[in-house]
Each structure stands twice: as C-alpha cells, then as structure tokens.
Amino acid sequence: MIRFNLPPVVGREMEYIAEAIKSGKLSGDNTFTKRCHDWFMQQLECKKTLLTPSCTHALEMAAILIDIQPGDEVIMPSYTFVSTANAFVMRGAKIVFVDIRPDTMNIDETLIEAAITEKTKAIVPVHYAGVACEMDTILEIANRHGLVVVEDAAQAMMSRYKGRHLGTVGHIGAFSFHETKNYTSGGEGGLLIINDERFVERAEIIREKGTNRSLFFRGMVDKYSWVDIGSSYLPCELQAAYLLAQLEQVEQINQNRLDIWHRYQDALLQLQQTGELKLPSIPESCQHNAHMFYLKTRDLACRTALIDHLKSREIIAPFHYIPLHTSTAGVFHSRFHGEDNFTTRESDKLLRLPVYYNMTDDDISRVITSVRDFYANT
Known part of the structure; x- marks a missing residue:
C-alpha cells in the first residue's frame, strides 16, 4: 500500500525527546521551544514567533488579537480547512466568502474589494498547497480600507512570495506542523507569526492564559497576574523537541x-x-x-x-x-x-x-x- 502521507523522521527526534524528558521541564516555553523560536526568528525575519499546539490555535489567537467582535465580517476563500473560518466564527464574526482562482485554487484577489463593507475587519488569504496568493494586491486593498491581513500559511512553511517568506507578508501569519505537513512537531503543532509590532505584547499575554507571565520572567514586572482574556496556547517541550530535529533538516x-x-x-x-x-x-x-x-x-x-x-x-x-x-x-x-x-x-x-x-x-x-x-x- 502506498499511503498518501507518512510523517517525516530525519534522525534526531528521539534523541531530542529523550533530552527534553531528562531535563525534567516538559511544559511549554522551555529550552526546545526557545530554540525553535530562535530558528524561526532567524529564518523568517519577523517581529515575534510563538509556537502553539496547532494552527487552529494560532488562528484563534489571531482572531482575539485583532479584536474580532460579534457582527464583524472576515473575508476569505471557501476552499479551505474549517479552522480558517471557525477561529473567527467563535468570536462572533460573519464569514464572507469570495471565489477562487482556478489556476492556483487561492482567493481571487480581484474580487475582494467588492466584498468589503463597513463591518469588514480582516482579510484571510489561504496559501493553498504552499503557493502564494497575490499578496501585493491584497495588502494594497487592506491598507486602503484599514483592514488586517491574517495569512493562513498552514501549508506554506518555507514558501516565498517575491522573495519573502509566506506568513511574514501580512500583519499576522499562522502555520501548521500537523503530521500531514512538510515538517511536524510529532503529529500536531502550530506557529503564530507576528509582523506588526502593536500585536506582539498582547500575543504573549493571550498565549499565557491572559497573564503577563512572559513579562514577569523577563523582569519587566515584579509579579504576574491575570490582565486579559486568553487560554493555554503553549505546546509541550516534547512537541518542540521533535520539531527542532525537523527544522535542522x-x-x-x-x-x-x-x-x-x-x-x-x-x-x-x-x-x-x-x-x-x-x-x-x-x-x-x-x-x-x-x-x-x-x-x-x-x-x-x-x-x-x-x-x-x-x-x-x-x-x-x-x-x-x-x-x-x-x-x-x-x-x-x-x-x-x-x-x-x-x-x-x-x-x-x-x-x-x-x-x-x-x-x-x-x-x-x-x-x-x-x-x-x-x-x-x-
């Protein structure tokens, strides 16, 4: 039987997992998570990278970050995975679908502007099969109307648009490390990319259950407490250890x-x-x-x-x-x-x-x- 997919194993996954277990620190944001974050920051050249348990979680964080409220509208293609829409629907948004281009299966950038209303909050291009949407046009439309662009780059790690890594072109990017992707963090996993400075600090807070824990560990506050809404959006160290072995190859x-x-x-x-x-x-x-x-x-x-x-x-x-x-x-x-x-x-x-x-x-x-x-x- 020739399977459709087989998760990659490149050699050091078990070694790194054993090292993580031996460290006695298995919760998120420890050594292997930080090494993955450093790798992404160097490779992708963005403002902030935050590992998440899945791309679904990264998209949910994006919806909170851009302050989606009931009644807001978000434009995206209908030909995508349900998480692209669900993340914004869970915040009360109405999804506005527009047609795709038959050549790339990506959103037709020429149809976006006509779908914008006074309720529109964001555009979510999906880079299908790791092939870029026409981002220059999408960003020009977004900037003219004061909209946020959230790239669903679940399939697009290491793909580029005019030399720039996908996920780093819009204001926010979301990636997947599910076992069906090119690189995996052990079956599930995701990444949130922040390219707009105004979202960086709040992204850390949302990811840490709504607390300013990250600021505390950097010595920027004397104790940490509940300061915003959020949830547990940290993957464990075992996921990060597996992923690091993949990133090195x-x-x-x-x-x-x-x-x-x-x-x-x-x-x-x-x-x-x-x-x-x-x-x-x-x-x-x-x-x-x-x-x-x-x-x-x-x-x-x-x-x-x-x-x-x-x-x-x-x-x-x-x-x-x-x-x-x-x-x-x-x-x-x-x-x-x-x-x-x-x-x-x-x-x-x-x-x-x-x-x-x-x-x-x-x-x-x-x-x-x-x-x-x-x-x-x-």
Whole structure:
C-alpha cells in the first residue's frame, strides 16, 4: 500500500525527546521551544514567533488579537480547512466568502474589494498547497480600507512570495506542523507569526492564559497576574523537541519533496498537453515548498473513477476540501459574495497524489504508471 502521507523522521527526534524528558521541564516555553523560536526568528525575519499546539490555535489567537467582535465580517476563500473560518466564527464574526482562482485554487484577489463593507475587519488569504496568493494586491486593498491581513500559511512553511517568506507578508501569519505537513512537531503543532509590532505584547499575554507571565520572567514586572482574556496556547517541550530535529533538516526535506513534485510534473505533462487533466500552476512570483501535488480531472465522475482505480492499485489519492459555504455550518455562519464560478467546480475535479519525505523511487514510479494506465484505458 502506498499511503498518501507518512510523517517525516530525519534522525534526531528521539534523541531530542529523550533530552527534553531528562531535563525534567516538559511544559511549554522551555529550552526546545526557545530554540525553535530562535530558528524561526532567524529564518523568517519577523517581529515575534510563538509556537502553539496547532494552527487552529494560532488562528484563534489571531482572531482575539485583532479584536474580532460579534457582527464583524472576515473575508476569505471557501476552499479551505474549517479552522480558517471557525477561529473567527467563535468570536462572533460573519464569514464572507469570495471565489477562487482556478489556476492556483487561492482567493481571487480581484474580487475582494467588492466584498468589503463597513463591518469588514480582516482579510484571510489561504496559501493553498504552499503557493502564494497575490499578496501585493491584497495588502494594497487592506491598507486602503484599514483592514488586517491574517495569512493562513498552514501549508506554506518555507514558501516565498517575491522573495519573502509566506506568513511574514501580512500583519499576522499562522502555520501548521500537523503530521500531514512538510515538517511536524510529532503529529500536531502550530506557529503564530507576528509582523506588526502593536500585536506582539498582547500575543504573549493571550498565549499565557491572559497573564503577563512572559513579562514577569523577563523582569519587566515584579509579579504576574491575570490582565486579559486568553487560554493555554503553549505546546509541550516534547512537541518542540521533535520539531527542532525537523527544522535542522529543512533544506533536505524540502529538496526531497521538490524532487518528487517535479517527477510527477514532468511525467504527467503530456496528459495535460492532450487535455486529459490539469497540473498545478505556480506563478512566477512564488517559490513553493512542494507541500502538495494535485491534479484536476475533467469532472467529478472522472475524479471518482481515478481515485477508485488508484485504490485498486493500492495507492491512496484523496480529494480535498468540501467548500465551506456548502456545508451545514457554513450556510449559517457565512455568506458567499458574488458568483461561485470556480470554487465548487474546481474542487470537484481535484485529487492529491502521495508526496512524503523519503518516498521511494519505486513508489513514485508506481503512482505515475497507475495514473497513465487509467488514461490509456479510459
């Protein structure tokens, strides 16, 4: 069986976990968490980095930070994971979905401005498959209307837009280290990136259950107490220890995944040229991280048949999101601005091929051959 995903293990995870256990300090913000924070600060060049238990938690923190209130509106694509919307809905916001671009599956930046009302508080671009949204346009719109940009960069660690790391372009960024991502902190995990100085101090307070504990440990207050709303948004040291081992091998992991991505692209290009399927489109402004290799079939029936065909060859190739505006909760908590020209149609065509660190050459070849065989016999 060729699995869709296999979490990466690069060698020092168990060593670092054992070291964390031996230290006797397993709660958050100890040695390994600080080493991860230092790595991100050096690599990403941002104002503040804060590890979280998941990207969901990072997005929830972002919603608190920008002071989302009942009745506020937040603009985002419908083609995303539920956490992107839930984080703001939990604060009372109404989600306003706009259509996506069929080439990248990202939010269509040309449709955002028409969806803005006096209630709009933020824009949340989602960098699907680690490929950048058109951030210059989005930031220009946000600045003109006084809106905050929260990047959902769950899939985009080490991807870039015009040379800048995704997650560091907007005011706030959120990343995932779930086991399906390029790098993991042991199955779950996330990161909040602060790029706007006005949010830095409050982010620490919210993350520490609403206390000024971080200021206390830096000697800036003589005792710490409850000063704001917040929750327990710290991961444990075991997660940070696992993650640090992954971060030390970022380039190796990235290159391995890019090699797989390009093998798929090169091998299946002829099927795109003959109109059988469509392959991912990478804008010139984006340096992607090979988080995902997807293809699009002609229609839903063809996708279902291809998934079944690959399953018969013991290859797991799932489809992805069901557009949020079509879901039960989506109908209640959101509205779709404009026409759904591409969100549903393109999502019905998309399936993802297996991509994971150290996937064998034989497995890659088997996937390629199986896709080719499907079209040869259809």
